[in-house]
Amino acid sequence: MPLIDIRDLSVSIPTPDGDVHAVRSVSLExxxxxxxxxIGESGCGKTMTGMAVLGxxxxxxxxxxxxxxxxxxxxxxxxxxxxxxHIGLISQDPxxxxxxxxxxxxxMDDVIRAHRDLPRKARRAEAASLxxxxxxxxxxRVLKSYPHQxxxxxxxxxxIAQALATGADFLIADEPTTALDVSVGAQxxxxxxxxxAERGLTVLMITHDMxxxxxxxxxxxxxxxxxxxxxxxxxxxxxxxxxxxxRALLAALPDAAPxxxxxAAIEGSIPPPRSAIAGCAFAPRCPQAMPVCAAEPPPERVxxxxxxxxxxPEDAA
Amino acid sequence: xxxxxxxLRRMILSAFVVVGxxxxxxxxxxxVPSDPAALYAGPRPTAEQIEKARQELNLDAPxxxxxxxxxxxxxSGDFGISYKSRRLIAEDLRAYLPAxxxxxxxxxxxxxxxxxxxxxxxxxxxGRWPDRLGSLGSIAAVAMPTFxxxxxxxxxFAQWLGILPLSGRLSREISIAAPLPVVTNFAMxxxxxxxxxxxxxxxxxxxxxxxxxLASYPAGVAMRLTRSAMIEILERRHVVAARAxxxxxxxxxxxxxxxxAMGPALTVIxxxxxxxxxxxxxxxxxxxxxxxxxxxxxxxxxxxFPVIAxxxxxxxxxxxxxxxLIDIAQALVDPRVALS
Numbered sequence: 056m057p058l059i060d061i062r063d064l065s066v067s068i069p070t071p072d073g074d075v076h077a078v079r080s081v082s083l084e085x086x087x088x089x090x091x092x093x094i095g096e097s098g099c100g101k102t103m104t105g106m107a108v109l110g111x112x113x114x115x116x117x118x119x120x121x122x123x124x125x126x127x128x129x130x131x132x133x134x135x136x137x138x139x140x141h142i143g144l145i146s147q148d149p150x151x152x153x154x155x156x157x158x159x160x161x162x163m164d165d166v167i168r169a170h171r172d173l174p175r176k177a178r179r180a181e182a183a184s185l186x187x188x189x190x191x192x193x194x195x196r197v198l199k200s201y202p203h204q205x206x207x208x209x210x211x212x213x214x215i216a217q218a219l220a221t222g223a224d225f226l227i228a229d230e231p232t233t234a235l236d237v238s239v240g241a242q243x244x245x246x247x248x249x250x251x252a253e254r255g256l257t258v259l260m261i262t263h264d265m266x267x268x269x270x271x272x273x274x275x276x277x278x279x280x281x282x283x284x285x286x287x288x289x290x291x292x293x294x295x296x297x298x299x300x301x302r303a304l305l306a307a308l309p310d311a312a313p314x315x316x317x318x319a320a321i322e323g324s325i326p327p328p329r330s331a332i333a334g335c336a337f338a339p340r341c342p343q344a345m346p347v348c349a350a351e352p353p354p355e356r357v358x359x360x361x362x363x364x365x366x367x368p369e370d371a372a
Numbered sequence: 373x374x375x376x377x378x379x380l381r382r383m384i385l386s387a388f389v390v391v392g393x394x395x396x397x398x399x400x401x402x403x404v405p406s407d408p409a410a411l412y413a414g415p416r417p418t419a420e421q422i423e424k425a426r427q428e429l430n431l432d433a434p435x436x437x438x439x440x441x442x443x444x445x446x447x448s449g450d451f452g453i454s455y456k457s458r459r460l461i462a463e464d465l466r467a468y469l470p471a472x473x474x475x476x477x478x479x480x481x482x483x484x485x486x487x488x489x490x491x492x493x494x495x496x497x498x499g500r501w502p503d504r505l506g507s508l509g510s511i512a513a514v515a516m517p518t519f520x521x522x523x524x525x526x527x528x529f530a531q532w533l534g535i536l537p538l539s540g541r542l543s544r545e546i547s548i549a550a551p552l553p554v555v556t557n558f559a560m561x562x563x564x565x566x567x568x569x570x571x572x573x574x575x576x577x578x579x580x581x582x583x584x585x586l587a588s589y590p591a592g593v594a595m596r597l598t599r600s601a602m603i604e605i606l607e608r609r610h611v612v613a614a615r616a617x618x619x620x621x622x623x624x625x626x627x628x629x630x631x632x633a634m635g636p637a638l639t640v641i642x643x644x645x646x647x648x649x650x651x652x653x654x655x656x657x658x659x660x661x662x663x664x665x666x667x668x669x670x671x672x673x674x675x676x677f678p679v680i681a682x683x684x685x686x687x688x689x690x691x692x693x694x695x696x697l698i699d700i701a702q703a704l705v706d707p708r709v710a711l712s
Contacts, residue, residue, distance in 0.1 A: 139618015
């Protein structure tokens with residue numbers, strides 16, 4: 056049984072101008088011990104999927120799903136109690152995720168205290184050892200600091216240490232490297248890989264960056280317009296992508312373009328989140344679109360554990 | 373280190389403010405269209421009497437010399453004598469200032485303790501009944517005239533329920549039958565120094581209604597400001613992150629969001645403290661509270677300038693000190709303040 060088992064999840068947020076379909080139909084299976092990347096453009100529903108797992112969707116949002124399970128428990132009922140105990144969050148922008156007016160010691164201590172009944176000194180020692188586990192060189196000094204006194208990479212390590220402090224074994228990492236420069240981002244990814252190996256964690260990695268998928272993930276799911284359109288082992292998704300959208304994403308990578316040539320871009324933009332979509336959401340932008348694409352929902356293509364939704368026959372991929 | 377430098381900087385600035393006000397008070401005393409010598413000489417003075425008073429008050433000396441004398445006297449706490457009562461102003465202040473400070477400190481504390489938690493709860497329950505009720509209450513608290521609230525409180529707590537005294541600082545059973553030895557003139561402190569628990573309780577009881585009356589306005593404003601600041605902070609990512617980390621809701625509200633949202637409320641509380649020092653005349657009259665407000669308003673009507681100057685100086689110093697405390701509190705709550 057996968058740790059995360061989501062089948063046909065949708066999240067819609069009622070607004071005066073009609074419902075916003077933040078997530079239309081996402082299916083996601085995450086096995087224990089893997090780093091599972093979820094990739095897509097802004098507005099494709101990747102962050103909202105993570106927030107739904109945490110039970111932190113906006114007020115009034117409606118969640119429907121055929122299955123929405125964490126370790127066999129229904130997240131619709133249990134998200135509140137699982138959050139922070141079994142499910143942790145590593146936020147996008149570490150500078151914003153840390154409270155600017157509280158010392159790191161206070162912020163670490165609050166998390167440890169919320170989950171474990173330890174005396175003060177033991178909590179302090181635990182905080183220091185968690186910070187050390189994230190590769191921070193001088194934990195005592197970091198504990199005495201305020202967020203604005205730390206660099207972005209250090210802040211992100213503190214955020215990771217906080218997530219570890221909850222004792223959660225499943226972490227949702229929402230664009231953990233976006234706010235960092237490339238080399239620091241690579242260090243943070245290496246750290247996450249190490250923690251997964253050492254502590255048996257499972258990570259849902261939300262990103263818009265194919266390099267992050269290639270560098271850190273075991274499996275990946277591609278989202279487009281609130282739907283999961285492709286999922287599989289990273290090698291398969293990167294090397295033999297099934298969905299035309301995944302191919303377009305890969306072609307848009309700077310490395311894919313010959314030196315000196317113009318970078319490829321995906322023409323058009325994602326469908327507005329309020330509209331209804333009859334067929335394949337990518338059809339209007341797809342270079343290989345056929346008349347059937349806009350009219351009917353695409354069937355599932357399967358190649359081992361690699362699956363995608365497309366009207367094109369499997370061998371065309 | 374940053375904090376110490378910050379505090380030092382604020383202290384130097386405060387000193388400048390005090391010196392500036394001293395100068396201003398002196399200048400104003402020179403330009404008011406009333407002759408201090410004539411006032412000092414008493415009713416219907418003769419020309420000789422006025423001339424004598426002029427010499428006695430040293431009014432013929434050149435301006436800079438008089439400023440030096442004035443500033444020196446202020447600095448040493450020698451406020452001179454009242455033109456009207458011929459009493460030493462310093463003596464008067466020793467009696468009136470503690471009463472006023474008691475009231476100002478207590479009402480400010482009450483405003484903080486009532487306004488800020490209510491603002492937090494209203495923000496947490498935004499749009500639901502605790503918020504509606506709190507908002508209604510804060511509007512009432514701000515809008516209700518002081519004298520009306522004072523009389524309402526007297527009616528309910530003194531007249532109907534009879535659990536709190538109507539007015540005054542101490543009951544007659546204490547002030548006349550068994551008076552406290554006067555040490556600081558703070559009734560509560562004197563009671564404690566004398567080891568008189570009965571007098572202490574009595575002093576606190578007398579303080580409740582006037583302090584509540586004075587606290588009403590700043591509490592209402594602090595509640596509104598805290599509410600709006602909290603609503604903004606609760607949207608921030610670090611609050612979402614704190615939720616995701618499994619922190620309890622009260623911990624998030626009071627331990628994480630509130631320290632980010634206290635700035636505006638603290639500022640208003642500081643201003644209302646200054647107001648309570650001399651602006652509380654109505655409250656002092658209704659509750660027969662022997663405070664600075666009444667003292668100075670009588671002096672103003674009598675053009676008793678030394679008293680006005682002395683009260684201005686004392687109030688300035690109290691206010692500057694309070695502001696300094698608030699600045700330090702802000703810097704303690706938010707370490708980034710010391711950096712700016």
